[in-house]
Amino acid sequence: MESLAEILISAGLVIGGIFGLVGSFGLIKLRDPMSRLHAPTKATTLGVGGTLIASMIHAPLFEGHLSFHELLITLFLFLTAPVTAFFIAKVHLHRNERPETLPTPGEDRLWATHDADRDGNRD
Amino acid sequence: MITYAAYFAFACYGAAMLMCLWKVAAADQIGDRILALDTMVINALALLVLYGLAFGTEIYFEVVLIIAMLGFVSTVAYARFLLRGNIIE
DSSP: OHHHHHHHHHHHHHHHHHHHHHHHHHHHHOOSHHHHTHIIIIIIHHHHHHHHHHHHHHIIIIISSOOOHHHHHHHHHHHHHHHHHHHHHHHHHHHHOOTTTSOOOSSSSOOHHHHHHHSSSOO | OHHHHHHHHHHHHHHHHHHHHHHHHHOSSHHHHHHHHHHHHHHHHHHHHHHHHHHTOOTHHHHHHHHHHHHHHHHHHHHHHHHHSOSOO
8 A cells, every 4th residue: 555655656756747847848849939838838737737646645645644735736727827828829929920920810800919009909 | 766756856847947947048039938937937836846745844835825826927917018018007
């Protein structure tokens, strides 16, 4: 039983570490700004998730108390990572693309970040 | 076994933070810098959780929560400053 828990904790740590390394390596490896967005926001979040799962298994078995901080951190990270990725993607659209280089959004409007340029103060 | 796995994860996240630091210094666009700073914050969270696990302290979990909130708010504020020119309007 003890060794099974050790194997689970070690697997969580190693897999989490590899995912974190892959995420940051993709940040410097990938060519396109929009595809560079994928590596840190997804792989690094998974890596931190693996580390937090290992810590959650570790606390009741080796330190003798339950620990719910990790659930809070996981919830917060998984909620905020898509919002962050969305904002950085919008910065890329705003600074690197023109309305002519983007596909049409489908209605009789421009993309929202370029629409603000045309009629002044709309977001 | 847990000790060696924790040291392996320390090495992985340390190398990841170095890569992010290099990207912050050498990026050619401002969006990549924001992304690299956000990734550095997430790697710092993982390092703090690992420190708490490897050395048996739990005082760092509150630190992790505060750094997570500060990292999210600062990333959103930086991106919003680039998009709109001000943060709170």
